[in-house]
Amino acid sequence: MDFDIIFGNAARAGLGPQAAIFALAAIGLNLHFGYAGLLNFGQVGFMMLGAYGTAIVVATWGGSLWLGIPFGLGLCVAFALALGIPTLRLRSDYFAITTIAAAEILRLLIRSSPATDITGGPFGLQAIANSFFDLNFLPDGRFGWGTFSYSSNQLWVMIVAWILVVLCSALVLALIRSPWGRVVRAIREDEDAVLSLGKNTVAYKLQALVIGGVIGGLAGVIDALQQSGVGSENFEPQVTFFAWAALILGGLATTVGPVVGAVLFWFLREGVESFIRELSEQGWLPNALADFLDGAEGAISIVLMGIGLVALMALRPQGIFGRRRSLHLGT
Amino acid sequence: MSNARSLRSVVALVAVAVLSLFLFGSAQAQDGEGEAFSGTLRFGGEPVEGVRISVVGANGEAVGEAVTGADGRWRIELPGPGTYRATIDTDTLPEGVTLRDPERQTLEVTVTAGRSRPLIFALGEPVSRGPNVGEKLAQAVLNGVKFGLIIAMCAIGLSLIFGLTGLINFAHGELVTLGAILAWYFNADTFGAPLILAGVLAVVVAGAAGGGVEFSLLRPLRARRLGMFQFMVVTIGLSLLARHVMLLFFGPDRERYIDYALQAEWTFGPFAVTPRDFTIMALSAVILIGVAVFLQRARTGKAIRAVADNPELAESSGIDVDRVVLVVWVAGAALAAVGGVFFGSVEAVDWLMGFRLLLLMFAAVVLGGLGTAYGAMVGGLLIGLVTEVSTVWASPEIKAVFALGVLVLALLVRPQGILGQRERIG
Numbered sequence: 243m244d245f246d247i248i249f250g251n252a253a254r255a256g257l258g259p260q261a262a263i264f265a266l267a268a269i270g271l272n273l274h275f276g277y278a279g280l281l282n283f284g285q286v287g288f289m290m291l292g293a294y295g296t297a298i299v300v301a302t303w304g305g306s307l308w309l310g311i312p313f314g315l316g317l318c319v320a321f322a323l324a325l326g327i328p329t330l331r332l333r334s335d336y337f338a339i340t341t342i343a344a345a346e347i348l349r350l351l352i353r354s355s356p357a358t359d360i361t362g363g364p365f366g367l368q369a370i371a372n373s374f375f376d377l378n379f380l381p382d383g384r385f386g387w388g389t390f391s392y393s394s395n396q397l398w399v400m401i402v403a404w405i406l407v408v409l410c411s412a413l414v415l416a417l418i419r420s421p422w423g424r425v426v427r428a429i430r431e432d433e434d435a436v437l438s439l440g441k442n443t444v445a446y447k448l449q450a451l452v453i454g455g456v457i458g459g460l461a462g463v464i465d466a467l468q469q470s471g472v473g474s475e476n477f478e479p480q481v482t483f484f485a486w487a488a489l490i491l492g493g494l495a496t497t498v499g500p501v502v503g504a505v506l507f508w509f510l511r512e513g514v515e516s517f518i519r520e521l522s523e524q525g526w527l528p529n530a531l532a533d534f535l536d537g538a539e540g541a542i543s544i545v546l547m548g549i550g551l552v553a554l555m556a557l558r559p560q561g562i563f564g565r566r567r568s569l570h571l572g573t
Numbered sequence: 574m575s576n577a578r579s580l581r582s583v584v585a586l587v588a589v590a591v592l593s594l595f596l597f598g599s600a601q602a603q604d605g606e607g608e609a610f611s612g613t614l615r616f617g618g619e620p621v622e623g624v625r626i627s628v629v630g631a632n633g634e635a636v637g638e639a640v641t642g643a644d645g646r647w648r649i650e651l652p653g654p655g656t657y658r659a660t661i662d663t664d665t666l667p668e669g670v671t672l673r674d675p676e677r678q679t680l681e682v683t684v685t686a687g688r689s690r691p692l693i694f695a696l697g698e699p700v701s702r703g704p705n706v707g708e709k710l711a712q713a714v715l716n717g718v719k720f721g722l723i724i725a726m727c728a729i730g731l732s733l734i735f736g737l738t739g740l741i742n743f744a745h746g747e748l749v750t751l752g753a754i755l756a757w758y759f760n761a762d763t764f765g766a767p768l769i770l771a772g773v774l775a776v777v778v779a780g781a782a783g784g785g786v787e788f789s790l791l792r793p794l795r796a797r798r799l800g801m802f803q804f805m806v807v808t809i810g811l812s813l814l815a816r817h818v819m820l821l822f823f824g825p826d827r828e829r830y831i832d833y834a835l836q837a838e839w840t841f842g843p844f845a846v847t848p849r850d851f852t853i854m855a856l857s858a859v860i861l862i863g864v865a866v867f868l869q870r871a872r873t874g875k876a877i878r879a880v881a882d883n884p885e886l887a888e889s890s891g892i893d894v895d896r897v898v899l900v901v902w903v904a905g906a907a908l909a910a911v912g913g914v915f916f917g918s919v920e921a922v923d924w925l926m927g928f929r930l931l932l933l934m935f936a937a938v939v940l941g942g943l944g945t946a947y948g949a950m951v952g953g954l955l956i957g958l959v960t961e962v963s964t965v966w967a968s969p970e971i972k973a974v975f976a977l978g979v980l981v982l983a984l985l986v987r988p989q990g991i992l993g994q995r996e997r998i999g
Contacts, residue, residue, distance in 0.1 A: 281802065328985045335741055335801070335943075339935045340984055343977040346932055354971045364656055364683070365631045479928075483809050490806060534821075541817040548814025552807050556794060559803045 243520055250389030251516040256509030259396060259468040262403030263289075264507060266461035267485040268492070268500030269410045270454035276495035277418055278450035279430030281338040284325070285458045285485055287345030290477040291317040292459030293466035294352060294361060301367040302360055307374055311463050318459030321348075322452040330447045346479055353474035366473030374467050399468040406464070407501055410457050415497050417453070426450050487551055493564030502563065514546055515539040609689040610659055610682070611648040613641075616670045616696040620645025625662040626694070631655060640665075654686040661694045673697045685825055706965065711843035713961045719850055719919065721957020722857035727912035728934040728949040729864060730783070730905015736881035736944030737898050738795065740804045744786075744812035745909060745934065746927030751815065752779045752910025753917035753926060754823050761831045768832035772914040776907050783906020786811065787899055812928070820924045827921040853915045860911065861950055868946055873900055881944055933960070933973065936980035942993025951991055955979070 255261065267285050274280040295314025299305040321344075329340045352361045361367065378398040384391045392400065417423050428436045429443050436443050466472050484507070492503025521527065522535035535542070554561070610628060614621040620643065627638035628649050636657060639647040651657060660679045663672060672678055673695040684690050731745045752775045758764070759771030766774070794807065833849040846854075868874040879887040880897045888894045909927075916926060933956055938944075941952025956976045963975040983990070 275802070281805075328981070332984065332988050335735075335739075336939065336984060336988060338741065338805070339939055340981060343932055343935060343980055347974050347977045347981075350971055350974050354968060354974075356968060356971075364681070368632065479932075480813075483813065486806070486809070538821055541820045544817045545814050545821070548810040548812070548817070551810030551813070552790070555799065555803045555807045555810070559799060 243524060247389050248513060248516045248520055250387070250391075252509045252513030253390045254386070254392070255512030256505045257400070258392070258508065259399045259403055259464065261504050261508040262400060262407050263461045263465050263468075264485055264488050265407045265501045265504035266403070266410060266464065267458050267481075268489040268504050269407070269414060270457035270461070271485055271489050272494065272496075272500045273414050273417075273450055273454035273457070276489070276499075277414075277423065277430065278426045278447055278454075279334065280330075280447060280451055280454075281334045282341050282451070282454070283338045283479075283482055283486075284341030284343075284345035285455075286477050286479060286481040287321060287341070287348050288318045288455040288458035289462030289465065289481065290345070290348060290352065290474075291321050292462030293472045293477075294367075294462075295459075296463050296466050297367040297370045297472040298360060300370040301362075307370065307372075310370070314463055314466075315456050315459045318455045319452050322455040323448070326448045326451045330444050330451070342479060342482070345477075345482065349474055349477050361474075362472075364474065366471055368471040370472075371467045371470040375470075396468070399464065403464045403468075406460055410460065411497055411501060414457075422446070422449075484547075487547060490551070490554065490561050493561030495565070496561075496563045499561060499563045503561070506562075510550075511543050511547065514543040518542055607689075608651040608654055608684045608687065609648055610651065610657070610684075610692050611646070611689055612692045612694065614645045614647070614694060614696060616667075621667060621670060621696065623665060623667075625665045626659060627662065628657050628659045630657055648689075651684060654684050654688075656681065656683045658682075659692055666696070670696055688826070708843050709965045710962065712845065713965050714958065715844050715846060717958035717961035718954065719854050719957070720916075720961060721954035722854055722861065723912045723915050723919070723953075724930065724933055724937050724957050725861060725950040725953025726857055726915075727909045727930060728937045728953050729861075729908050729946050730901065731909075731934050732938040732941070732944060732949035733877065733881065733901045733946055734898075734905055735938070737877070737884070737894075737901055738791075738804075739801055740791070740808065741801075743805065743808040743931070744815060745905075746929075746931030747812050747815040747819070748779055748783055748906045748909040748927065749913035749916065749930055750819055750924060750927035751782060752776060752913030753922045754819055754913075754924070755779065755910075756914045756917065757823075757828055757830060757922045761828065765831070768830050768914075768918065771830075772911070775914060776910045779910030779913075780903045780907035783909075784899055784903040787902035791902075792895060792898075816924065816928060823922075823924050825924065827923040829921050830918055833918060850919060853919060857915065860908070864908070864946060865950075873897070877901060929973075933976050936976050938990075939980055940983045940990055942990030945990075945992050948990050948992040955991075 267289060270288065271282060271285050274282040274285075292314040295317040296307065296310035299310030299313045300307050325341060325344055329337050332340075351357060353364050355363050357363060358365075375395055375398065378395060380394045380398055382394050384393055385397050386392055418427065425436060425441055426446050429441075429446055433443050436446075462477075465476065469476075485504075488503040488507040489500050490503070491506055492499035492501065516539075518535055518539035522532045522539075524532075527535070612626075614624055620641070622641055622643050622645065624641045624647075625638060626641070626647055626649065628636040628651065630636050630652075636651060637649040639649045641647045649659070658679050658681050661672070663678060666672075677694070680692055680694075682690055682692060727745070727749050730748070731742055734740055734742050734745075752772075755775035755778055756768065756771045759766045759774050760768045764771070790807070790811075791804070794804070799807075833847075836847040836849050838845040838847050839851065868878055876887070876892045876897050877900070879890075879892055880894055884894055887897075912930075913927065916930070920926075934953075937952035937956045938949050939952070940955055941948030941950065956979065959979050960972040960976045963972050967975070
């Protein structure tokens with residue numbers, strides 16, 4: 243049992259590109275639900291549009307990556323409007339069901355065979371991020387110690403992604419402290435009161451949906467860049483649940499919550515998986531148990547995540563940094 | 574004090590998970606020799622020799638090729654799991670032998686780790702023009718009613734639980750899977766019980782599981798006045814937990830029940846239906862009517878409707894709301910499990926079947942009217958019909974898109990649903 247390896251793997255995942263991607267997705271969700279009270283269960287749809295929009299411009303139409311990224315984010319804006327205009331007038335549980343359904347519709351359409359010419363269907367699209375990695379000024383080789391190390395390109399993605407995380411956190415913080423943010427938070431707490439002051443609450447909620455969705459779209463763009471490709475199997479409804487798990491872990495309606503939550507989420511997830519892998523390679527487990535654990539670490543870590551979510555809600559529903567006060571609002 | 578209680582419920586949950594580990598034994602996918610495509614080419618019952626078949630990977634890179642032997646067999650080893658395209662070289666077919674369907678010269682197939690996938694290139698006379706649109710439509714309507722009845726049965730619990738407690742149960746799909754998988758263990762895997770007995774056992778266990786979740790976890794949490802959002806997260810956690818425990822024990826593959834797998838179809842005019850599917854449709858209809866009669870006539874049924882209508886008023890008029898909620902959880906879970914057994918019998922059993930069905934159930938309950946049992950029935954039937962009828966014109970892989978599209982449309986036009994009341998959408 244080598245704890246250096248386990249800790250190295252966990253730390254690599256906790257600071258790696260995936261954690262930054264989930265931090266971005268969770269920052270968007272935090273704006274949606276934590277501040278504006280919108281129960282968005284379709285965040286993966288925004289990530290998918292950001293990623294596929296970028297990839298389609300580059301791989302299908304042969305355009306520049308720097309046109310692809312704004313195109314992907316533009317698709318996110320369009321999706322937010324198409325989703326929000328009809329459903330934001332409804333109660334929040336209807337909104338939740340509609341968003342999860344809309345994201346899955348998009349995924350099924352993207353991977354269907356009629357769309358193969360544009361989206362690559364079940365094969366996805368590849369080789370899209372060359373002009374992004376051309377900008378990489380880091381020398382070749384690996385950076386870090388033991389299992390806690392990254393390749394030059396991974397480190398480059400991480401630098402860009404974490405800078406985006408900081409920028410988006412700052413943007414959301416600034417928005418929330420602005421007059422606009424006060425109206426949005428007031429809508430979450432009592433929409434009727436805000437309506438009676440003559441504010442168009444649907445417009446405010448729509449703006450929050452668009453901004454949070456674009457931040458989710460950025461997460462998708464980073465995902466497409468770090469893999470230099472897209473595939474529909476990366477955008478199953480589970481991804482939204484994982485982003486929610488990260489946000490809840492860190493704490494709703496806080497600035498650092500989504501970021502710390504995403505880091506912790508990946509640290510714990512990879513730590514558990516690495517621990518189980520190490521465990522199943524030890525000789526001293528009974529054979530039947532070792533066979534059972536072999537290759538099962540992914541499923542086991544998600545089982546533990548499920549238990550963790552239930553336990554967190556039962557014991558500390560506000561998350562690590564959350565305040566109890568903001569719990570009963572917005573639902 | 575309250576922390577100790579919730580801790581107890583968590584411990585109970587873990588205990589159930591661990592217990593189920595020992596109860597059902599391991600059925601993980603065993604690693605075979607490696608990923609491969611294989612098959613046997615036959616023409617009129619005779620093997621066909623010397624035909625070349627080639628496989629390319631996702632990026633079009635050549636993976637391997639094979640030539641059929643004297644027994645018509647061929648096999649191509651693959652480098653790993655993934656999606657591949659296998660093409661039969663029609664130039665190498667003997668004189669007078671053609672593909673039955675020229676469009677199926679290239680097959681695109683996804684292979685999971687350690688599985689060898691059989692591929693079929695059907696040789697022979699091209700089939701006569703196939704059924705016309707009218708016949709296809711009739712068959713699609715029949716399939717739609719079949720799946721609609723099953724979806725309706727699965728969705729009743731989802732809708733009633735929402736109506737009673739305001740909870741959107743993201744783990745409802747897992748109750749469907751649980752029923753189907755337990756029935757498979759009793760029927761095909763461990764005990765070899767007849768499917769009907771296996772199904773009844775599975776439904777009883779799933780009902781108890783639903784009741785257990787309500788009694789040991791949700792009821793204590795409700796007493797602590799957790800918000801709607803926290804409850805949603807709890808059910809998401811339960812759903813992730815249950816789904817992946819089932820993945821661990823059942824494995825990632827699709828399985829079938831032993832009984833009623835292959836049957837000759839009965840034909841009534843344009844409709845063709847196997848005795849199995851006919852029985853399932855009849856049973857589903859009987860069960861749905863039974864639920865309706867129960868809700869209308871029985872004391873508990875009336876109490877359920879009263880609580881769904883106004884929990885406070887119902888409680889103050891002497892109805893034991895906690896008991897009613899428990900009854901709905903047990904019955905809803907049992908109905909979902911029945912749906913799972915039926916669905917597994919009609920199609921196949923796999924660990925994600927319930928989760929895939931969950932979105933259709935959501936569509937059904939919102940379409941019919943969130944919180945009502947009859948709404949779930951009407952919505953389920955409609956969703957079943959829409960998905961199946963869409964396959965007459967559109968590719969079957971996007972049939973769920975039509976169901977979810979109907980959901981979005983319905984929200985625009987009549988958000989309270991077909992049978993819902995205006996005030997519910999608030």
